[in-house]
Amino acid sequence: MSDLSLTSAHAPPKEQGGLHPDFWIALLFLAGSVWLALPAIKGGVFDALSTDDAMRLVEVRDLIGGQGWFDLFQHRMDPPGGTSMHWSRLIDAPLAALILLLKPLVGMHSTEAVTLYVWPALLFAVALALVAAIARQMTNSFIPVIPAVVLAVLCLPALVHFRPGAIDHHNAQIDLLLAMILLAAQIESNVVKAALCGLTGSLSLAIGIEMLPAIGAVGVAVFGLFVWRGAPVARQAGAFGAGLAASSLLLAPALLPSSSWTTQACDAFGAPVVLLTAGGGISLLLMVGIDRYFRTLLMRIVSAAALATVLIGAFLVLFSGCIAPPFAHLDPIVITLWVNNIAEAISLPRMLQLFPEKxxxxxxFPVLTLGFAVLALIRSAASERFRWSVGIAPLAALIGFSLFQMRGAAAASMVAAPLFAASLAVLWPKFASVRNLVILSAIVSPFSLALAGLSAKPLMDVIFKPEPIGGLSPCQTLSDVASLKELPKGRVMAPVDLGPAILVETNHEVFAGPYHRNNDGMTALIRLMLAPPPAARQILSDRHVDYVVTCSATPDANIIKLAPEGLEARLARGDPPDFLERLHLDPNDKIAVWRVRK
Incomplete structure (x- = not known):
């Protein structure tokens, strides 16, 4: 029987409310999908794209249009050289395949729209199935299954990654992490699933390294299992190590150009990550081999410590630059005006300064779940403790990561959903009926806690005295820049967050986009907007800029504050220099467009 199937002859009807759990999961999926789709239905799915979603659509179009598989540059960003992207083709490939499959039936535009709905919905369905399977795996019972799925549908931090238009990569990474946890929970009894567990970890890292702390935590848990138990789990541990190492070594040449195999790329799948994953998998295989001849706990501890020292030492020698701060290479002005304002990258202390109600x-919810899961681990029989460990370890890692970058909270909430329901079923078996757990889950869900935070905003404002911040810029969507299609192809200086939208909607080139490898383009844009007219004119000339775009509805207050006589400030107050000619393209005046007079 498949572990994703909830069919069982042993599930009492009273636990299911008279209906099979699969029915309730399907109903919750439909309800959640409709809820998530409402904004896209109202405003159009293309306007639901985030900057990263738009950039992914550009990459997919380029791939379909003939750009090379190993060519990871965005050639229309920061001309003339382009910008190297740190994303892999693993997400581009299925999106391109879906578009090419449907294009003959409904045309390119409609096909893209369908893909923007179907892809996130498909991954949302997979996420709910995995959450249900994990909840059942933790308890060998159907009782926590429906409550876990209810929690997943109410996980606000994660749901943004499953809305229509969400095609960047975070939803796929969340699914792969859930799959890895489910497979890891069965490692003790299944060699094939142990190997697949290693494969899912490699696939997630090949898409992006955001889940590295959680995947590393699962890997450490498997290492710990073998060190503690030895021979009874040797085949399974070896299979995990082989799956992790082999898949990493196969994915590298399949995704990366040969010129990058030894490059110190610390922000994406590349040599440093392959060293850790392949090296870790091979180390586990060596430990298993050593244990065949020296079968003692002490020898396993010594071999683990020695191999870990060699692996970490090799990493530090070969890729010492990867231990530097991730944005150390950026221009200080980019850090001040962009990095420090990236919403998903702010820390918990910064969040308390800006919007404590969130x-x-x-x-x-993740922290509460961690506490309950640890108690469930303590209360569990010895034979069940590892499955709890491989749930707790990645959850703890994600919570720790989210203290520095709030993006970790999305995956943490989704991982917490099955663990919360399962831990309550273990800790309070007399209370744990499906109905009781559903009610309690709804009360403590991230959705309910978010509402509680908003209700407590006046009190939190008194306690934390948050800094005043402006609202989100109204200039964000593809429709906002659609009028630029009327202009002849040229090079555009536009706000950072408008760059991807312009690339999707037009054939223009842009200088700035919200990507840390775009340091040159962002620096050029910021220095242009800070510059007084003579210096601004020189920058425009040096960069061969054709058009300047600003958000007339909300000028950049931070730049205006730093340079009251800079170009941004002058354009905002209606005092453009003579080398810029205003073009009235946008009837709503959300964006302002100037042609550069040569």
Whole structure:
């Protein structure tokens, strides 16, 4: 029987409310999908794209249009050289295949729209199935299954990654992490699933390294299992190590150009990550081999420590640059005006300074779940403790990561959903009926906690005295820049977050986009907007800029504050220099467009 199937002859009807759990999961999926789709239905799915979603669509179009598989540059960003992207083709490939499959039936535009709905919905369905399977695996019972799925549908921090238009990569990474946890929970009894567990970890890292702390935590848990138990789990541990190492070594040449195999790329799948994953898998295989001849706990501890020292030492020698701060290479002005304002990268202390009312919705549920799961681990029989360990370890890692970058809270909430329901079923078996757990889950869900935080905003404002911040810029969507299609192809200086939208909607080139490898383009844009007219004119000339775009509805207050006589400030108050000619393209005046007079 498949572990994703919830069919069982032993599930009492009273636990299911008279209906099979699969029915309720399907109903919750439909309800959640409709809820997530409402904004896209109202405003159009293309306007639901985030900057990263738009950039992914550009990459997919380029791939379909003939750009090379190993060519990871965005050639229309920061001309003339382009910008190297740190994303892999693993997400581009299925999106391109879906578009090419449907294009003959409904045309390119409609096909893209369908893909923007279907892809996130498919991954959302997979996420709910995995959450249900993990909840059942933890308890060998159907009781926590429906409550876990209810929690997943109410996980606000994660749901943004499953809305229509969400095609960047975070939803796939969440699914792969859930799959890895489910497979890891069965490692003790299944060699094939042990190997697949290693494969899912490699696939996630090949897409992006955001889940590295959680995947590393699962790997450490498997290492710990073998060190503690030895021979009874040797085949399974070896299979995990082989799956992790082999898949990493196969994915590298399949995804990376040969010129990058030894490059110190610390922000994406590349040599440093392959060293850790392949090296870790091979180390585990060596430990298993040593244990065949020296079968003692002490020898396993010594061999683990020695191999870990060699692996970490090799990493530090070969890729010492990877231990530097991730944005150390950026121009200080880019850090000040961009990095420090990236919403998903802010820390918990910074979140408390800016919008403390959002903290309960992001952090309380995962932390609460961690506490309950640890108690469930303590209360469990010895034979069940590892499955709890491989749930707790990645959850703890994600919570720790989210303290520095709030993006970790999304995956933490989704991982917490099955663990919370399962831990309550273990800790309070007399209370744990499906109905009781559903009610309690709804009360403590991230959705309910977010509402509680908003209700408590006046009190939190008194306690934390948050810094005043402006609202989100109204200039964000593809329709906002659609009028630029009327202009002849040229090079555009536009706000950072408008760059991907312009690339999707037009054939223009842009200088700035919200990507840390775009340091040159972002620096050029910021220095242009800070510059007084003579210096601004020189920058425009040096960069061969054709058009300048600003958000007339909300000028950049931070730049204006730093340079009251700079170009941004002058354009905002209607005092453009003579080398810029205003073009009235946008009837709503959300964006302002100037042609550069040569």
């Amino acid at each position: 903290v309960p919705g992001y952090y309380v």
